[in-house]
Amino acid sequence: MEKIKVQDSVGAILIHDMTQIIPGVIKGPRFRKGHIIREEDIPVLLSMGKEHIYVWDQKPGLIHENEAAERLANAVSGSGLILDEPKEGKITLTAAHDGLLYSSEDGILALNTLEGVILSTLHNHYPVKKGDKVAGTRVVPLMIDEKIIIEAEETAKTFKTPILEVRPLKPFRVGITITGSEVFHGRIQDKFGPVLRSKVENWGSMVIEQTYASDDVSLIQASIRDQLAKGAEMLLVSGGMSVDPDDVTPTAIKELGAELITYGAPVLPGAMFLLAYMGEIPIMGLPGCVMYAKTTAFDLIAPRLLAGERLTRHDIVKLGSGGLCLDCPVCTYPHCSFGK
Known part of the structure; x- marks a missing residue:
C-alpha cells in the first residue's frame, strides 16, 4: 500500500471503495476498489476532500484483478457464450x-485448485435460455x-473440448x-401424443408423423x-415399456436390429426408459410416466x-446421482436438484 498525492495518482489503482457525499443528491461509492485513476478523476x-489516496504499490509480474x-474467462470459454x-x-x-450448458467438471476443478483463482458455473447439461447467467470468473487478490x-x-x-460452452439444440425431424x-x-383417447408433440416443438424440432400401433411387434x-x-x-x-407380457415395445425395437444402449435408467420417474440406435438415428422407448409427470428421464436425455x-x-x-425427482407441487425444473 502506498500513499500518494491525488495530483500524482493517474494510472494508480485504488485498494478500497471511495464514498462521495453530496447532501440531498448522492451518498455512495464514487470510485470502486480496483478503479484505475484517470486524469478526469482528479x-x-x-x-471529495481527498488530498492523498492509498493505492496499490504495483510490482513487476503482478496483474490487476x-x-x-478477463483472461480466465477467455481461457475457459467456448462457443455460445x-x-x-x-x-x-x-x-x-x-x-x-x-441450448445446453456443457461444463467440464475436471476442468473447473483443475482451475479452482490454483491459488487465488475462482471459476463458478451452473451444472453440466443445464438447459439455458439466451441471456441466462451461466458462470463467473474472478481472482481473490486485487493484484495476482x-x-x-x-x-x-x-x-x-x-x-x-472447452471447459464451458453452450450448444444449441439442433432441429430434428421426429417420428412418434x-x-x-x-x-x-379408439377405446380411450390418446394422451401421450400431445405431450410428446409439445416437448418436441418446445425443443425446436418438428413432428413429421404420428402413428398408432396395437401391442403387436x-x-x-x-x-x-x-x-x-x-x-x-x-x-x-411411447407405452408398452413395463415387464408385463403384453408390453412388447422393447422387443419390437430390439428385434428391429437396433443397437440397444440401455433398457432401464437410474432416474425416477423414468426407470423403464429405453435408448437404442438405428445407425445414427436414436430411438427412445418412453414409459407411461412421460405422459403425466412434468419432468422425467426423457427430459434429461x-x-x-x-x-x-x-x-x-x-x-x-451417471444420471443416478441427482436422478431422483422430488415431485414438488409446482415443478421448477431446471431450477432444482433433478438431473444434477
Whole structure:
C-alpha cells in the first residue's frame, strides 16, 4: 500500500471503495476498489476532500484483478457464450443463445485448485435460455501473480473440448409411434401424443408423423420403418415399456436390429426408459410416466441427443446421482436438484 498525492495518482489503482457525499443528491461509492485513476478523476477526488489516496504499490509480474478475470474467462470459454465487462475483478458469462450448458467438471476443478483463482458455473447439461447467467470468473487478490494466470490458461488448453460452452439444440425431424391396443382401437383417447408433440416443438424440432400401433411387434416395427423411410431423424415410441407380457415395445425395437444402449435408467420417474440406435438415428422407448409427470428421464436425455451427443450406457448410468425427482407441487425444473 502506498500513499500518494491525488495530483500524482493517474494510472494508480485504488485498494478500497471511495464514498462521495453530496447532501440531498448522492451518498455512495464514487470510485470502486480496483478503479484505475484517470486524469478526469482528479477534480472529483479533490472535491471529495481527498488530498492523498492509498493505492496499490504495483510490482513487476503482478496483474490487476480485472485483467486476470478477463483472461480466465477467455481461457475457459467456448462457443455460445458472451463475456461482460469486468467489474470489481469479476467477469460474468451469459448464454448467447438457447441450448445446453456443457461444463467440464475436471476442468473447473483443475482451475479452482490454483491459488487465488475462482471459476463458478451452473451444472453440466443445464438447459439455458439466451441471456441466462451461466458462470463467473474472478481472482481473490486485487493484484495476482501473472504466472498463476498463465498456468490457468495453459491448464485450460489441456482439455480436448472447452471447459464451458453452450450448444444449441439442433432441429430434428421426429417420428412418434403411440402403442397400446386401447388407443389403437379408439377405446380411450390418446394422451401421450400431445405431450410428446409439445416437448418436441418446445425443443425446436418438428413432428413429421404420428402413428398408432396395437401391442403387436410387427405393427410397431412397421411404423418405425415407415417413419425412417420418410426421413425421421429421431424416433419416439411411447407405452408398452413395463415387464408385463403384453408390453412388447422393447422387443419390437430390439428385434428391429437396433443397437440397444440401455433398457432401464437410474432416474425416477423414468426407470423403464429405453435408448437404442438405428445407425445414427436414436430411438427412445418412453414409459407411461412421460405422459403425466412434468419432468422425467426423457427430459434429461432427449436434449443431449438434440445437442449432437451420441450417448452410451455409461452416460445413462451417471444420471443416478441427482436422478431422483422430488415431485414438488409446482415443478421448477431446471431450477432444482433433478438431473444434477
